[in-house]
Amino acid sequence: xxxxxxxxxxxxxxxxxxxxxxxxxxxxxxxxxxxxxxxxxxxxxxxxxxxxxxxxxxxxxxxxxxxxxxxxxxxxxxxxxxxxxxxxxxxxxxxxxxxxxxxxxxxxxxxxxxxxxxxxxxxxxxxxxxxxxxxxxxxxxxxxxxxxxxxxxxxxxxxxxxxxxxxxxxxxxxxxxxxxxxxxxxxxxxxxxxxxxxxxxxxxxxxxxxxxxxxxxxxxxxxxxxxxxxxxxxxxxxxxxxxxxxxxxxxxxxxxxxxxxxxxxxxxxxxxxxxxxxxxxxxxxxxxxxxxxxxxxxxxxxxxxxxxxxxxxxxxxxxxxxxxxxxxxxxxxxxxxxxxxxxxxxxxxxxxxxxxxxxxxxxxxxxxxxxxxxxxxxxxxxxxxxxxxxxxxxxxxxxxxxxxxxxxxxxxxxxxxxxxxxxxxxxxxxxx
Ligand SMILES: Nc1nc2c(c(=O)[nH]1)N[C@H]1C(S)=C(S)[C@@H](COP(=O)(O)O)O[C@H]1N2
Ligand SMILES: [Mo]
Numbered sequence: 001x002x003x004x005x006x007x008x009x010x011x012x013x014x015x016x017x018x019x020x021x022x023x024x025x026x027x028x029x030x031x032x033x034x035x036x037x038x039x040x041x042x043x044x045x046x047x048x049x050x051x052x053x054x055x056x057x058x059x060x061x062x063x064x065x066x067x068x069x070x071x072x073x074x075x076x077x078x079x080x081x082x083x084x085x086x087x088x089x090x091x092x093x094x095x096x097x098x099x100x101x102x103x104x105x106x107x108x109x110x111x112x113x114x115x116x117x118x119x120x121x122x123x124x125x126x127x128x129x130x131x132x133x134x135x136x137x138x139x140x141x142x143x144x145x146x147x148x149x150x151x152x153x154x155x156x157x158x159x160x161x162x163x164x165x166x167x168x169x170x171x172x173x174x175x176x177x178x179x180x181x182x183x184x185x186x187x188x189x190x191x192x193x194x195x196x197x198x199x200x201x202x203x204x205x206x207x208x209x210x211x212x213x214x215x216x217x218x219x220x221x222x223x224x225x226x227x228x229x230x231x232x233x234x235x236x237x238x239x240x241x242x243x244x245x246x247x248x249x250x251x252x253x254x255x256x257x258x259x260x261x262x263x264x265x266x267x268x269x270x271x272x273x274x275x276x277x278x279x280x281x282x283x284x285x286x287x288x289x290x291x292x293x294x295x296x297x298x299x300x301x302x303x304x305x306x307x308x309x310x311x312x313x314x315x316x317x318x319x320x321x322x323x324x325x326x327x328x329x330x331x332x333x334x335x336x337x338x339x340x341x342x343x344x345x346x347x348x349x350x351x352x353x354x355x356x357x358x359x360x361x362x363x364x365x366x367x368x369x370x371x372x373x374x375x376x377x378x379x380x381x382x383x384x385x386x387x388x389x390x391x392x393x394x395x396x397x398x399x400x401x402x403x404x405x406x407x408x409x410x411x412x413x414x415x416x417x418x419x420x421x422x423x424x425x426x427x428x429x430x431x432x
Contacts, residue, residue, distance in 0.1 A: 011027075011375060015027055017354030017355070018347065018348070018352040019346075019347065019351060019352040020346070020347025020348040020352070020374075020379075021347055021374050021375040021377060021381070022329075022345060022347045022352075022372060022373075022374055023354075023372070023373040023375060025356055025357035025371070025372050025373070026357070027373040028328070028373055079100060079103040079113075080113070081097035081099060081100065081113055081115070081116075081181070081185070082097070082098040082100065082179075082182060082185060083095070083096070083097050083098075084096045084097075084098065084182075093119065093120075094117065095116075095117075095118055096115070096118075096163075096186065097115060097116040097250070098115055098181040098182065098185025098186060099113050099114065099115045099181065099187070100113065100179075100180070100181045100185065100318075101180055101181070101184060101185065101311070101332065102179065102180045102313050102314060102319065105369075106369065107158075107189050107359075107366065107368065107369050108158070108189055108190060109188035109189050109190060109367075110243070111242055111243045111248050111251070113188070114161075114188040114190060114242070114248070114250075114251060115161075115185055115186050115187065115188045116250040116251070117163050117165075117186065117264065117265075118219070118250065118269075119219075119221055119223055119285075120219045120221035120223065121219065121220065122249050123218060123219050123220070123249075123270055124249065125249070125254060127145070127146050128145070130146070130254055130255070130270075130272065131143045131144060132144050132238065132255060132272055132273065132274060133272070133274070134200060134204045134276070135273070135274075135275055136275040136276035136277050137207035137276040137277060137278065138201075138204040138207065138210075139204065139205030139206075139207075140203070140204050140205055141204065142200070142203060146246075146254045146255060149195050149238060149240055149255065150240065152195040152199055152200070153195070153199065154193050154195055154240075154241075155193070155194065155195075155196055155237065156191060156192070156193040156241075157191070157192060157237070157363075158189065158190070158191045158192070158363045158366045159189070159190065159192055159258065159260045159261075159363075160188065160190075160334045160365065160366055160367045161187070161189075161190070161258075162186060162187040162263070162264055162306055162309075162336075163187075163263070163265065164264065164265065164290060164303075164411040164412050165186060165410070165411055166185075166187050166413070167183055167184055167186075167309075168410055168411065169182060169183055170183060170398065170413050170415065170417070171409055171410065171413055175428070175429040175430050175431050176429050177429070178429075179316070179317055180311070180313060180316045180317065180318060183311075184311045184417070186264070187332075187334065187367070188367075189332075189334075189366055189367035190242050190243050191242070191243050191244070192237060192239045192241065192258055193239065193241035193242075193244075194237040194238050194239035194240050194241065194255075195237065195238050195240075196235070196236070196237055197213075197233075197236040197237065197238060197257075197274070198232070201233065201276075206229075206276050209278050210229050210276045210277065210278060211228070211229050211277070211279065212226045212228060212229060212276075212279060212280050212281075213227045213229060213275065213276050214226050214227075214273070214277060214280075214281045214283075215266075215268040215271055215273070215274055216272060216273040216275070217252075217269055217270045217271055217272065218270040218271070218272040219270050223283075223285060224281055224283045224285070225266045225268055225281075225283060225285055225286060226283070226286060226302075227257070227259060228302075228304075229276075231262065235260050236257060236260075237257075237260075238255055238256070238257060238258075238271065239252070239255070239257075240254065251269065252268075252269030252270050252271070255271055256269040256270065256271055257271050257274075259304075260365045261305055261306055261336035261337060261338075261365040262304045262305060262306065262336065263290060263303075263304055263306060263412070265285055265290050266304060280302070286301060291303075291411075292405070292411055292412065293406070293408035293410065294405075294408065295406035295407075295408065297408070303412060305337060306334075306335070306337075306412070307335070307393070307395075307412060307414040308334075308335040308340075308387050308388065308389040308393040308394065308395050308414065309333070309334055309335070309387060309395055309414040310331060310333035310334070310340075310343055310370070310385040310386065310387035310416075311331050311332060311385065311417045312329055312331035312383055312384070312385050312417070313330060313331045314328075314329070314330050315329065315383070315419065315421070316419055316427060317419060317427045317428055317429055320424075320425045320427055321425030321427070324376055324377055324378045325375070326373060326374070326375050326376075327373070327374045327375075327376055328372070328373060328374070329345055329356075329374045329383060330369065330370065330371040330372075331343075331369075331370055331385050332367045332368065332369060333367075333368045333387035334365075334367050334368060334387070335365070335387070335390075335391075335393065336365065337365075337389055337391055337393065338365065338389055338391060339364050339368075339389065340358065340362055340368040340387055340388070340390075341388050341390045341392075342355060342358070342387075342388045343355070343356045343370040343385055343386070343388070344356065344388075345370070345372045345374075345385050345386075346382070346385075346386070347374060347381045347382070347383055348382065349382035349418065349432040350384055350386075350397065350416070350432060355372075356370035356371060356372040356385070357370065357371050357372060358370050370385065376421070376425075378425075379423070380420070380422050381420075381421040382418050382419070382420050382421070382430060384417065384432065385416070385417070386416050395414060395415065395416055396414075396415050397415055398415040398418075398431060400415070401413070401415040402415075417429075418430045418431065420432070
């Protein structure tokens with residue numbers, strides 16, 4: 001370690017970090033790779049040699065004008081969310097768009113690719129006619145529109161959002177042929193700006209007997225959820241901006257609740273009422289949905305905090321390995337309780353593990369990117385990642401999770417995910 005100076009493709013014993021070809025996470029820092037593509041040369045406008053550049057069409061004519069709102073390159077238009085609708089009584093009940101993490105890098109999900117779950121459709125809200133009212137066990141009930149909210153001190157923080165139904169397909173008996181968007185597309189990361197709910201509650205003056213806040217949305221089904229008062233006073237935010245812009249309609253325009261690290265359903269979009277009370281409301285979304293059935297048929301309610309979880313996004317099953325050689329294995333890790341402390345990667349189905357490099361700064365309750373070099377020599381492999389958070393919570397194996405949660409479990413799947421790589425470089429979801 002530390003001995004290698006800019007070496008090329010030679011790998012020795014000190015580079016090996018675990019079985020199956022996983023290399024030390026510092027390998028990329030100390031080595032350069034030989035690229036085999038031969039470089040052709042051309043001349044620039046000023047006559048300099050321009051290695052590897054031809055005189056393509058776009059260099060010969062003026063391009064198009066600037067746009068009022070930028071858009072994707074026309075060569076990138078297929079990189080979209082995966083839409084899934086659930087039909088009930090002849091109309092779409094729940095509709096979801098899932099983030100294609102296999103196409104993305106970094107930790108901020110572009111707003112247009114942030115996952116969306118809507119149980120009653122996306123309302124078309126005029127911000128001049130929308131208000132949120134804080135009432136119930138308070139001294140002064142108050143109403144805020146978006147302009148009023150903007151006059152309060154705001155905070156800007158990065159948080160992931162995850163639906164507790166994310167990865168539920170992985171509870172099923174057989175691995176899925178669907179891509180990463182169907183197994184892990186209900187989690188995204190954003191930079192959110194808004195007003196802390198504690199700031200607003202402080203102005204309303206809540207009763208000392210207050211225990212819950214019932215948040216209700218202005219969508220046609222008035223989705224409502226009960227938020228424990230401790231959470232509301234700690235870090236719940238009324239978000240009005242996402243990644244520097246006003247919220248997108250699908251994310252709750254013009255204002256939403258954001259409960260960092262809690263299951264996504266509690267982050268009520270299009271929020272219009274915050275009712276301070278001493279008991280939970282027992283709404284449809286905390287009784288018939290978003291509860292956890294146990295072995296004995298009883299159900300756990302209010303399992304709100306999300307677990308520690310990770311997934312390898314590249315390589316994954318929407319792609320294949322074209323040739324033997326050096327790859328970067330990368331993915332995302334997150335914890336509903338705090339920071340990711342460590343991520344380990346295995347190429348042999350969990351027999352041996354190597355520590356991945358974590359790309360900082362690591363934010364609390366936010367997606368964290370990890371990466372590790374991997375030399376694939378053509379032998380079948382099983383790639384896995386295992387996240388550990390700052391509280392020592394370790395992502396379990398699928399077997400461990402199912403034996404702890406029971407076979408009736410549906411939400412909060414967070415076990416280690418396995419990608420099987422065959423001798424031809426094909427990649428499939430497997431259970432290992
Ligand atoms: N009013 C309202 N809020 C809602 C929903 C909804 O259907 N209506 N869906 C919830 C669910 S199930 C999740 S997972 C998150 C998703 O937030 P996002 O769509 O911004 O990713 O919003 C929650 N808030
Ligand atoms: Mo959800």
